Amino acid sequence: MGPINVIIVVVTIIESLRAFDIAYIINRGKNGLELLSTLITNNSISEASLVGFGSAIAVVLLVISLVPIVLYLSRVMRDMTTT
């Protein structure tokens, strides 16, 4: 595994955490397509007004996505400072 492969894996993880469009278009993110991102949207904005519940899911998503983001940044910035 070269360093570029690590970056590809990390970026793929980040992108999959960002997935929203396709799940939402198929069935509004219900019945088995409950991603964290669609749950946030459905709970806090679209129909229900469980803003606190939605915000809590958003914080969970933030914490989860910070792990690959920090990994990615430390890789990229290390290359940037050494070269």
Add this chain to the structure above:
Amino acid sequence: MIVARPAPRARVRPGRLALHAFLVVMVALWLFPLLWAIYTALRPLSDTVKNGYFSIASSLSLGNFTSVWDQAQLPYYYLNTLIIVVPGVLLTLLVSSMLAFALTQFSWRFNLIVLMLFTAGNLLPPQVIIIPLYWLYLNIPVPIGWLSDNGLLYDQYIGIILIHVVFQTGFATFVLSNYMRTITREITESALVDGAHVLRIWWSVILPLCRPALAAMATLLFTFMYNDFFWALILMKSGDKRPITSALNNLQGAFFTNYNLVAAGALLAAIPPILVYIALQKHFVRGLALGATKG
């Protein structure tokens, strides 16, 4: 490709054969939904209602394309997208080139931290910030009439343009600063000695040097902003201001959806980015190479 070669000089290694088989399978998998969408769009509704979507078409026509063009008012939504994308791209390039200029040409203690913050913000899922953003958009007053006809950022072109500029500036700054790092600081310093103002150096020295990077960025930003679905869906309420990607969502009814029509509309909506891609392919590939990775 290997099969087409008449007389292979070296024996075809099994590893290479497996790789090409894998690639062909992946291409087929990738093309399958697209080809199916084209096939579905060409069939009239009555045909699919009778025989289902997994069947041989009895007749093919372009009727769905013409009816979706009129019925869903596609030209109007193309215009909406244009109203959002063109100022968005220009503003993003302006702001991010200023930022990248300051971050690469001048020594400042927080250069790296600012760059890291911008990149991190761009990588974050947009759903994380949507709840506070939604309420901000509902509460920020915009008193200027021609920018906002309801006095808010919510449900306005200006709001969508702003969120695009803010969200894409991180990525654009990252890429442009990678490019500007290759310009030596001596150029900036000698211009400074000659008495040029900082803004003047940015506009008439650095920007002309960055023209290839700016062109590459513009094509990338165009496709990112064009393909956006989420912001326009959440931050706009009225259907007649939405760009084409989220306006297609209106074609889905609550109880019945004419999928043939949706397929035709989606294919038509996909045409402008493809045209831009074909026209500016050289810049596009270079832009991907500049950024190395898109967050």
